Amino acid sequence: MKLLLNIKKENEDLGKQVNNLANISFLETHIKHVIAILLFTSSFHIQGQEVTYSDDNKYTLGGVSVSGNSSFSEQNIITTSGLRKGKEITIPGEDISKAIKKLWGYKLFSDIEVYVTKIEGNVAFLEIRLSDLPQLNEIKINGVKKSKKEKIIEENKLKKGTKVTENLRTTTINHLENKYKKEGYLNSKIHINTIDVKDSIKVARVNMVLNIDKGEKVKIKDIVFSGNEVLSDKKLRKSMKSTKKINRLRIFKRSKFIDSAYQADLSSVIDKYKENGYRDARILSDSLIINDDKTISLKIDINEGELYTFGDITFIGNTVYSNEYLSRLLRIKKGDTYNGVLLQERIADNSSPDARDITNEYQNHGYLFSTINPVEVSADNNVIDMEIRIIEGKPAYFNSVSVVGNDKTNDHVIYREIRTRPGQLYSKSNVVRTVRELGQLGFFDAQEITPNFNNPNPNEGTIDMEYSVKETGSSQIELQGGYGGGGFIGTLGLSFNNFSIKDLLKKDAYKPIPMGDGQRLSLRLQASRFFQTYSFSFSEPWLGGKRPVQFSASLSHTKQFLFNPQTGSPDKSRSFNITGITLGLAKRLSVPDDYFTLSQAISYQRYDLNNYNTGLFTFGNGYSNNLSYTIGLSRNNTNVDPIFPTGGSKFSVTTKFSLPYSLFDGVDYEALQEERDTNNAIRSDINSTPSEITDAQNRIAEIDQEKFDWLEFYKVSFKGDWYTRVFNNLDLVLKPSVEFGFLGAYNNNRGVIPFERYFVGGNGLGNQSLDGRETIQLRGYPDQSLSSQDGASIYNKFSLELRYPITLKASAKIYALGFLEGGSSHNSFRDFNPFNINRSAGVGVRIFMPAFGLLGIDFGHGFDALPGQTTKHGWETHFIIGQQF
Incomplete structure (x- = not known):
């Protein structure tokens, strides 16, 4: 039998050639191959006979058989080909070509061969032989x-x-x-x-x-510009934010070539010209050159064009705001050098949701559907006259406001934070503020809060608002152990940050605890051989449920045993106990703006000393009472995520003070102080007898017990943090901070109290612990090493952190940081010099997991000597647990 049509899958080289032809598919190539065979085949032999074909050789199809390696049924293949028995066909002809084309079209076969098996008169029999694609x-x-x-x-x-x-x-x-x-x-x-x-x-x-x-990423050896005269190569390279040539001194910017970043940076080069008045600047060509050392060089040819200035700027279509008011917002005058980038920012600054631009001005006052387009109407003599064409549209009102995604948190906890209400005039600033405050609740993943604008209706002036949230674990457990202070220290802490106290008696609410009302409840126990601390706190952020007035209450008890240096064990017959209770209220203010909070608290601590003689306390047996009032003013407008803010600031000014008992208790403190000085002189006199020294010490203790029966003091503290994103397209955040604290006395004869003092140095843990001391973090030095043994009455601190997020996912937020900081402590203003500080620098990492809170480690290098030493301290490692963000 002679093969009539033999169409096979070509070898691998042919396949590669075919696929390199962008507009010719593998199928089309084979069809052309078939047609070529049909056109040029003029005869074939069957059983030794020569049969000659012409265009008039028509046959009746006597039958079609199917062979080969295929999983498809014979009937399906024959039906698909269209070659049915009894059909009149021409050999060669269009019928067979169409059949082959149909079969190839299904892209199911690797080989298709068509044979004439026999011819009986004008009746032809065909065989379709094919193989499935693997x-x-x-x-x-x-x-x-x-x-x-x-x-x-x-x-x-x-x-x-x-x-x-x-x-x-x-x-x-x-x-x-x-x-x-x-x-x-x-x-x-x-x-x-x-x-x-x-x-x-x-x-x-x-x-x-x-x-x-993949090989190695290709590095950029050089970036060469041509055609630029107005702007230097250096300025143009600087405008390219992500495409940089090799520089060993640069840390945060890569020199590796990324095509998508390079294309964006080419646009940045043109924007740089537009900022300088050259609005017609364009890139004529750019090329990539591969160097012998496997680096590349980029060559960019520029046509700078001519310098333009702004001419007349006219507002058209505005009825809500006057031309004068819009001109003040635009802040561009006739004669200014043309700056297309600045013009766009003043109309709509997409890099900042609360920027002071014309679009936001309209959208913050209800005009959601407004459009503002700058149009050049004339550019004669390189002076551009502009029309700012405004379509104000109808004011938009919120038709409905809803929240989705909150499974645990009750609706009322979210809705009371929302600043958009049904029927209220649309305000973009209120939407942005709502997202920010929902993120700061700590119940939701701040990165996943999304405001969705549904069913906008410009004709009716309505919009449906939906806030989509994703809940995170808001409760934390602290279970840790470690060695310190001469023994093992164990800590157990539970913090429920979305608690519901009203559901305490409901069985169904325990999943595993009552949750959803936004209250905070924490329990903490810490114990070692030398001390035991128990604390409980509760806060309700919306007391009464109608206004943002936070109520808080805390109760704590600490028991400290004196260390026996001879045995290395605690002496439990000598103890120092502190029991305290605090009640507080904090109210959000409306002036100067509603980022301000006024907080007030009343606290009472009882200090009991039982044969507890140390250098800090001259009376080893006795007690002190601390009844104080605290008032503070704070402002916090940091951006959405409280763990990793990327903008905004927060500061607080706090004053804590007691009653001025010396004004009305009838005690002559001047005489007491003179008597104390006399006894102190006797105690220090080498000629004094032991009994005289003992009597003098006892009298000093009695005097101090009388002076500190009720603590009299005032305390002023200030702290400020600022957050700034270094680059708009990179979450590299700079955080400068400043702190100051002062502990004073109303009556100098009564003196500064031995409690409430500042202890500077180390990781800052143990804040407000034991004797009421306040520990101040200053990394690069040992804990509490930069203050005297008795603590200080004045401190100041400066710090600068550079933060970069590794991941901000809800399961774990991780960021790295580098820091510079310095601080000092003093006992009087005569010694105080805010710039005479202990300096340090280092790096660290923070990990926040919802179930365990904040963990971290810092490696700090102290550049100055510790008090009493002459050489710089050097490196110090700090572990951070539960520190503020």
Whole structure:
């Protein structure tokens, strides 16, 4: 039998050639091959006879058979081909060509062969021989991380059962090579191998091995500009935020080539010209040159154009605001150098949601549907006259306001923080503020809060507002142990930050605890051989449920045992106990603005000393009472995430004071002080007898007990933090801070109290512990090492942190930081010098997990000597647990 039509899948080289032709598919190539055979075949032999064809050789199809390796039924293949028995066909002719085209069109076969098996008079019999395309059985990917493999399979549709065609191979290779080139891997190499699977299943299957060699990212050796005269190469390179040439001294900016970043930076170069008045500047060409040392150089040819200035600026369509008011917002005058970037920012600054621009001015006062377009109406003599065309539209009102995603937190806790209400005039600033305050609640992932604008209706002037939130674990458990202070210290703490006290008696509410009302409840126990501390606190942020007035209450008890240096054990017959209670109220203010909070608290502490003689307390047996009032003013407008703010600031000024008992208790403190000085002189006199010294010490203790029966003092503290994003497109945040504290006395004869003092140095943990001391963090030095043994009455501190987020996911927020800081402590203003400080620098990392709170470690280097020493301190490691953000 002679083969009439023999159409086979070409060898691998032909496949590659075909696929390199962008507009000719593998199928089309084979069809053309068929047509060529049909056109040029003029005769063939059957059983030794020569049969000559012409255009008039018509036959009746006597039958069609199917052979080969295919899982499809014979009837389906014949029906699909259209070559049915009894049909009149021409050999060669269009009927067979169409049949072949149909079969190829299904992209199911690797080989299609058509034979004439016999001819009886004018009746022809045909055989269709074909093989199925192999299916993908398994795929193995080499050269990439496990986490990336699933995405490669999904993007290139390499699922099990997929037909393995040459087109699939080629598109997969091209996709991956282009992807890696955009990421800076210009020398990436992709190879695909297939291995036939031999088993009892008749279906053709192959295993695929995808080998990926990304190579190294290509670094940029140089960036060369041509055609620029107005702006230097240095200024143009600086305008390219992400594309930088190799510089060993640069830390935060890469020199690796990323195509997508490079394309964006080319636009930044043009924006730089627009900022300087050259609005017609354009890039004529850019090229990439591969150097011998495997780096690249970028060559950019620029046409700068001519300098333009602003001419007349006219507002059209404005009825709500006058021309004069809009001109003050625009802040661009006739004669100013043309700056297209600045013009756009003053109309709509997309980099800041609360920027002072014309668009925000309209949207903050209800005009959600307003549009503002700057149009150049004239550019004669390089002077550009502008029209700011405004379509104000109808004022928009909130039709409905809803929240989705809160499964644990009760609706009223969220709705009381929302500043947008149904029927209220739309305000963009209120939407932005709502997102910020929902994030600061701590119950939701601040990165996932999304305001959705639904069903906007410009004709009716309505909008539906939906806030989408994602809840995070708001309760924390603190369970830790460690060695310190001469023994093992164990800590157990529970903090429920979204508690519901009203559901305490409801069984169904324990999942595992009553939650959802936004209250905070914490319990903490810390114990060692030398001390025990118990504390309880509760706060309700909306007392009464109608206004943002926070009520708080706390109760604590601490028991400290004196260390016996001879045995190294605690002496439990000598103890120092502190019991305290605090009640507080904090109210959000409306003036100067509603970021301010006024807080007030009344607290009482009882200090009991039982044979507890130390250098700090001259009376070893006795007690002191501390009844004080605290008032503070704070302001916090930091951006959404309280763990990693990217903008805004917070500060607080706090004053804590007691009653001036010396004004009305009838005690002559001047005489007492003179008597104390006399006894102190006797105690210090080498000629005094032991009994005289003992009597003098006892009298001093009695005097101090009388002076500190009820503590008399005032205390002023200030702290301020500022957060600034260094680059608009990078979450690199600079945080400068300043702190100051002063503890004073109303009556100098009574003196500064031995409690409430400042202890500077170390990680800052143990704040307000034991004797009421306030510990101040200053990394790079040992804990509490920069103050005297008795503490200080004045301190100041400056710090500068540079923070960068590693991940801000809800499960774990991690950021790295570098810091510079300095501080000092003093006992009087005569010694106080705010710039005579102990300096340090270092790096650290913070990890916040909802269940465990904030953890961290810092490595600090102290550049100055500790008190009493002459050489700088050097490196110190600090572990941070539960520190403020």
